[in-house]
Amino acid sequence: MSDAEARLSDAEAAVLAYEGRSWPGPGAKERAIREGLGLSPVRYYQLLNALMDDPRALAHAPGTVNRLRRIREAQRARR
Numbered sequence: 001m002s003d004a005e006a007r008l009s010d011a012e013a014a015v016l017a018y019e020g021r022s023w024p025g026p027g028a029k030e031r032a033i034r035e036g037l038g039l040s041p042v043r044y045y046q047l048l049n050a051l052m053d054d055p056r057a058l059a060h061a062p063g064t065v066n067r068l069r070r071i072r073e074a075q076r077a078r079r
Contacts, residue, residue: 006056018036
């Protein structure tokens with residue numbers, strides 16, 4: 001795999017960066033997603049879910065990806 005193939009796109013990196021932030025209150029994150037990324041919240045979460053299983057995302061933001069994976073596993077265990 002070449003170096004370019006191993007890197008996340010700018011949009012993918014931005015999604016991970018948004019997910020790594022804390023948000024001041026209800027609706028702030030969704031508003032920032034629409035205004036800052038130009039995505040609907042549904043599309044944002046679709047991309048985020050795909051990134052959680054992407055080794056490039058893990059290499060780019062291991063803390064964020066591992067936290068999201070732990071949350072996902074805990075939710076699955078409750079079902």
